Amino acid sequence: MAGTSTLMALKATTLARDTADAAAADRSRDALVLVRDYLDQNGYVAAAAELRREGGKTLGRYETVENMDLNYLIVEVEEYRELKFGRRPKFTRRVETEDDDDSKFARGAASKNQSAARRRSEMDAAKRKEQREKARKKSGFSSGVLGTMERKLGVDADRPPPDPADPAIDSLSVGVAGANPNRAGAGGGGGGMELSLGGSAMNLQPPPAAPTKNNNEEEEEEAFMQRRILKPLPTFGGDADLRALGETITRDILQSSPNVKFEQVVELDDAKRILREAVVMPLKYPQLFTGLLSPWCGILLYGPPGTGKTMLAKAVASECSTTFFNISASSIVSKYRGDSEKLMRVLFELARYHAPSTVFMDEIDAIMSTRGGGGGNDSEHEGSRRMKTELLIQMDGLASGSEHVFVMAASNLPWDLDPALLRRLEKRVLVPLPGEKGRLAMLEGNLTEQPCEEGLELGVVAKGTEGFSGADIKLLCKEAAMRPVRRLLGKLEELEAAEEGGVVDEERVNLLIQGNPITQADMERSMECTNKSSGGSVYDAKYEAWSKEFGST
Numbered sequence: 001m002a003g004t005s006t007l008m009a010l011k012a013t014t015l016a017r018d019t020a021d022a023a024a025a026d027r028s029r030d031a032l033v034l035v036r037d038y039l040d041q042n043g044y045v046a047a048a049a050e051l052r053r054e055g056g057k058t059l060g061r062y063e064t065v066e067n068m069d070l071n072y073l074i075v076e077v078e079e080y081r082e083l084k085f086g087r088r089p090k091f092t093r094r095v096e097t098e099d100d101d102d103s104k105f106a107r108g109a110a111s112k113n114q115s116a117a118r119r120r121s122e123m124d125a126a127k128r129k130e131q132r133e134k135a136r137k138k139s140g141f142s143s144g145v146l147g148t149m150e151r152k153l154g155v156d157a158d159r160p161p162p163d164p165a166d167p168a169i170d171s172l173s174v175g176v177a178g179a180n181p182n183r184a185g186a187g188g189g190g191g192g193m194e195l196s197l198g199g200s201a202m203n204l205q206p207p208p209a210a211p212t213k214n215n216n217e218e219e220e221e222e223a224f225m226q227r228r229i230l231k232p233l234p235t236f237g238g239d240a241d242l243r244a245l246g247e248t249i250t251r252d253i254l255q256s257s258p259n260v261k262f263e264q265v266v267e268l269d270d271a272k273r274i275l276r277e278a279v280v281m282p283l284k285y286p287q288l289f290t291g292l293l294s295p296w297c298g299i300l301l302y303g304p305p306g307t308g309k310t311m312l313a314k315a316v317a318s319e320c321s322t323t324f325f326n327i328s329a330s331s332i333v334s335k336y337r338g339d340s341e342k343l344m345r346v347l348f349e350l351a352r353y354h355a356p357s358t359v360f361m362d363e364i365d366a367i368m369s370t371r372g373g374g375g376g377n378d379s380e381h382e383g384s385r386r387m388k389t390e391l392l393i394q395m396d397g398l399a400s401g402s403e404h405v406f407v408m409a410a411s412n413l414p415w416d417l418d419p420a421l422l423r424r425l426e427k428r429v430l431v432p433l434p435g436e437k438g439r440l441a442m443l444e445g446n447l448t449e450q451p452c453e454e455g456l457e458l459g460v461v462a463k464g465t466e467g468f469s470g471a472d473i474k475l476l477c478k479e480a481a482m483r484p485v486r487r488l489l490g491k492l493e494e495l496e497a498a499e500e501g502g503v504v505d506e507e508r509v510n511l512l513i514q515g516n517p518i519t520q521a522d523m524e525r526s527m528e529c530t531n532k533s534s535g536g537s538v539y540d541a542k543y544e545a546w547s548k549e550f551g552s553t
């Protein structure tokens, strides 16, 4: 009898344990499905795919039931705890790790970026309202629920989005094993993802990349950019093709921070002035640029190759911390041939989504030369025609939209450009070859870190390089700097042979380099074997003539 009751007790315990195990497994599966669907809905395509891969077929058989998602659960728990305990629960807290000085850094960045954020906030208040409304519709929550969520995080509808560095703001960390850190294409911050209320809608945001040094303005600016671009992709109305294209653009075209300063660009004062006036200032002082003075939407930089057009575009993006989309028109033609029309649409959608943004289109003549008819290009491919039309439509949209998206196009052949595009590129700025002074400054800049012999006369080189572009000067310096290295190679081989392991230590190599500076003869020899790449005076005259007719400064 005693034996039977022991057996029954054992059975009951086993049954209870099995039931508890089954419930735990269900909970675990539910959590994964909820996270997966949340990632999907918020554009974390790669992370969701990774979760699918790890979850295998079993996970694939489940989906979140209607009227249920992660947001909803969080709100439920919050409201329940508030009712029961009189205060809302904290789901997460910020942690500092040894190798991730993130929060200290982010606090520094927060104070530096405060004034910029204030400026942005004024511009963006209306936009945020609109986004809140969209998010509310998307999440299916009433505005009251969203309001409650925002209050919990101290977010005011008309205040700027909370800074993730603010320790007062809680965020929910969701570990996604194996999540692709490059999901947003900018060297993301690893597998962990952070659920935060970015002003209104809940987004799973990967944490900002941890910088290596603190208190450095450039790096802070870069971290700000990282946070901005690590937003998840927009959903593109659920269109899988567009979303895939969005992923590609984010990976290939969007740059976190070009990190080029205006001071690094030699000469080109006119171009710098116009760019400051057209982009930098309107972002800093939006109240000055309204109505008739609304900022320019498009600028064309034209001139010989290698004169600093790309550098200028990057300087603009860095100076105003705009998200930088750098696309070479020839790559649109070769790489996205069948998709080029869609690419344009997705590119501009992403630019608006990450606004303020700068879209830089290099070699614009490759896609926007004069359309069929007048230019004699009647055989123009239909797809290419549609792509051009799409670009024009998108540019028109910029003028009427509220987002700050600024298009910079560059061309070496402005006379080939379609007049319809020219009309939309309101400012057209010549980026000419550098003068003698400019060339000297470039020579000095390029050779700053190279050991040069005492009394090296760079002025002579500057005089003798008439017609050279900045890129040519860089090549010339590289060639000159190679010459002492070539002289050293023989010596290094001898030393290697004598050295155990066949490697000469770094210090010794450095000493050898210091004792072998660039000489005047090296510079002269380099001038002899480096040619200018631009077309010379015929082209110069053509630029001048076009400038007179179409340029604007």
Ligand SMILES: Nc1ncnc2c1ncn2[C@@H]1O[C@H](COP(=O)(O)OP(=O)(O)OP(=O)(O)O)[C@@H](O)[C@H]1O
Pocket (backbone or CB within 6 Å): 264, 265, 266, 267, 268, 304, 305, 306, 307, 308, 309, 310, 311, 312, 362, 363, 410, 411, 412, 442, 469, 470, 471, 472, 474
């Ligand atoms: N004004 C300049 N100041 C400093 N460096 C310059 C300048 N112009 C050119 N350079 C040097 O030349 C390189 C190439 O310049 P950049 O790519 O900006 O030229 P680009 O005008 O865009 O050329 P392309 O028309 O061929 O695209 C730069 O990385 C830089 O080293």
